[in-house]
Amino acid sequence: MITAERKPLEEIINCVKPFERILLVGCNECVTVCAAGGRKEVGIVSSALQMAFLKQGKNLQIKEHTLERQCDPEYVEELSTMITGVDAVVSMACGCGVQEVARRFKTVPVFPAVNTKFMGASERQGIWAERCQGCGDCLLGVTGGICPIARCSKQLLNGPCGGSGSGKCEISPDVDCAWHLIWERLKALGLQDRYEQIIPAKDWRTGRGGGPRKIIREDLAE
Amino acid sequence: MNFQKQLESKQFIVLAEMNTPKGIDVSRFVMDIRQLKDRVDAVVVPDLDNGVMRMNALAGGVLAKRQGLETLIHVYCRDRNRMALQADLLAAHALGLHNLIVAPAQEISQCDHRDAAVVNDLNETGLLETIGTLQNGKDLAGFDLEGRPEFTVGCLMTPWSDKASFEEEIKLTQKKISLGASYVVTPPVFDTGRFAQQLAVLQTLNVPIVATVFLIKSVAVARYIAANEPGAYISEDLIRRIRKAQDREIECLKIAGETVSRLRDMTQAVLIQTMGWEHRLPALLDAAGL
Structure with a gap:
C-alpha cells in the first residue's frame, strides 16, 4: 500500500489560514490502513483545526467527507455537490488523491494534509516499512x-x-x-x-x- | 585576456564550441583548438552535449587551456548530485577553469544511454546558488572551504517557439541572473531580422548577450530544424540558397559567417557551434571577416 504520515498541524493551519470554509477530504484506502488520512483522522484534524482557529477568535467552517478512493475520478465526482461555497479543499489522501481532486476542481485550491512516504507493508501494529x-x-x-x-x-x-x-x-x-x-x-x-x-x-x-x-x-x- | 575582462572591456567576443571526443584519442580535438589560437577569444567545451556520453568537459577544458586558449566549460545537473557537482567545481577551479556556463541537460530518453538512472538532485537555479555558496567559501552543507573559488558564470537560454514561451524564458533567465549568471547565451540565431525584434527585450536583462550561431551543414539539417524548432525561423529562401549552391559546404560556411558578421553590430559576443565540423571553423571565421 501507499503509506503516508500526517503533516504537522502548524503546516496545515498555515495553508488554510486565509480561508473561512474548507472541505476536508479523507480516503478509505491506503491512508486509512496506515492511520494517516481515513475517516477517523479527518475527524481528528477537523477538531484540531477548529480548536486552533477558535483560540484565535476565528470560526473556520469545515465540511468533512471521506471518499471510498480519492485517486479514482468516479469517486472524486461525489465532491461536486459539496464543493459549492467552499474556499479550499484539504486532502488527507496520498499525492495521487490530492492531484485527482485538483484535476477535477480547477478553480478551488487543494492542499495536502499528509506527506506521502512510500509503498510498503505493515511489519507489526503501528510500524510500516518500505518494500517497493x-x-x-x-x-x-x-x-x-x-x-x-x-x-x-x-x-x-x-x-x-x-x-x-x-x-x-x-x-x-x-x-x-x-x-x-x-x-x-x-x-x-x-x-x-x-x-x-x-x-x-x-x-x-x-x-x-x-x-x-x-x-x-x-x-x-x- | 581572461573571459571576465573580455566581458568588461565591451569588445566583440568570439567563442567557438569544441566537443570532446567519444574515446581517448584527443588528437583531433587538440588540433582543432590549436588552429583557433589568435582567431577566437575563447573556446567553450560542452559537457556530454546532446546527451552523448563522451570525455567530460573538465578534461576537455584542461586540454583546451593547455593549448593557450581561454576556456569556458558547461556544468549541468542530470548526472551528478550536489556532492559530485561541488567536487567537480572545486576541481575545475584548481585546474584553471574559471569560466562556467550552467546548461540544461538533454532528457535521458534522448541520450545515448537511455537506460541510465537520472540524478537531477539540483536544477539550473540550484546549481547557480551552489556556485554562489562555494564562492562565499562554504559548501552546501555549511562547511568552510580552504580557499574561495571565483568563477565567471553564465547561463543558457532554451529555445522559445512563441511569444508566451519567450516571456517565460525571460522570466526564468532573470531568476538565473539574480542567482549569479553574469552573461546569457541565446539559442541559435538563424534569422537576424527576427532576432533584432527580440533583442530589445533581451537587453532589458542588463547582462552581456552571447548570440549562438549554429552552422547548418546541409539541406537536410536545415529542413530538420525548420520542421522541429518552430522558433528557429529557417526560411525556405535559406534552404533554397543551400540547395542551389554549387558547393553546398562552402555556402553553409558563408551563411554562418554572414550571421556572425551581422550579429557583430547587435550583441557583445557570439558563440559558434559547428557540431563535428570544428576543423572548418577557420573557414567560417574567414567568411565572417574575422
Whole structure:
C-alpha cells in the first residue's frame, strides 16, 4: 500500500489560514490502513483545526467527507455537490488523491494534509516499512522475494557491501541488510546458486528514468 | 585576456564550441583548438552535449587551456548530485577553469544511454546558488572551504517557439541572473531580422548577450530544424540558397559567417557551434571577416 504520515498541524493551519470554509477530504484506502488520512483522522484534524482557529477568535467552517478512493475520478465526482461555497479543499489522501481532486476542481485550491512516504507493508501494529520503489522491472524472482532496490540503502544489485554486519546495515542497527536477508532466504530455499549469478546494471527506463509513467491497457481503455 | 575582462572591456567576443571526443584519442580535438589560437577569444567545451556520453568537459577544458586558449566549460545537473557537482567545481577551479556556463541537460530518453538512472538532485537555479555558496567559501552543507573559488558564470537560454514561451524564458533567465549568471547565451540565431525584434527585450536583462550561431551543414539539417524548432525561423529562401549552391559546404560556411558578421553590430559576443565540423571553423571565421 501507499503509506503516508500526517503533516504537522502548524503546516496545515498555515495553508488554510486565509480561508473561512474548507472541505476536508479523507480516503478509505491506503491512508486509512496506515492511520494517516481515513475517516477517523479527518475527524481528528477537523477538531484540531477548529480548536486552533477558535483560540484565535476565528470560526473556520469545515465540511468533512471521506471518499471510498480519492485517486479514482468516479469517486472524486461525489465532491461536486459539496464543493459549492467552499474556499479550499484539504486532502488527507496520498499525492495521487490530492492531484485527482485538483484535476477535477480547477478553480478551488487543494492542499495536502499528509506527506506521502512510500509503498510498503505493515511489519507489526503501528510500524510500516518500505518494500517497493516501483522500478517497473521486478527482480524479486531473482532475489528471493526481497527487493534490493527498495531495501538496500545503496540499492546494490550485487551485494552486500562492506557495511553489512551481523545482518544489519551500517546506517542503523534498526535496518536489516537486504543482501543478508536475500542470502538467508536463498539458502533456506536451496537456491544458493542464484546468488552466484551477476545481476547486470539495471535499465532504469522502466522506472522514473523514463519520465512520468503511464499504463495503457488497450483491452480496457475506452 | 581572461573571459571576465573580455566581458568588461565591451569588445566583440568570439567563442567557438569544441566537443570532446567519444574515446581517448584527443588528437583531433587538440588540433582543432590549436588552429583557433589568435582567431577566437575563447573556446567553450560542452559537457556530454546532446546527451552523448563522451570525455567530460573538465578534461576537455584542461586540454583546451593547455593549448593557450581561454576556456569556458558547461556544468549541468542530470548526472551528478550536489556532492559530485561541488567536487567537480572545486576541481575545475584548481585546474584553471574559471569560466562556467550552467546548461540544461538533454532528457535521458534522448541520450545515448537511455537506460541510465537520472540524478537531477539540483536544477539550473540550484546549481547557480551552489556556485554562489562555494564562492562565499562554504559548501552546501555549511562547511568552510580552504580557499574561495571565483568563477565567471553564465547561463543558457532554451529555445522559445512563441511569444508566451519567450516571456517565460525571460522570466526564468532573470531568476538565473539574480542567482549569479553574469552573461546569457541565446539559442541559435538563424534569422537576424527576427532576432533584432527580440533583442530589445533581451537587453532589458542588463547582462552581456552571447548570440549562438549554429552552422547548418546541409539541406537536410536545415529542413530538420525548420520542421522541429518552430522558433528557429529557417526560411525556405535559406534552404533554397543551400540547395542551389554549387558547393553546398562552402555556402553553409558563408551563411554562418554572414550571421556572425551581422550579429557583430547587435550583441557583445557570439558563440559558434559547428557540431563535428570544428576543423572548418577557420573557414567560417574567414567568411565572417574575422
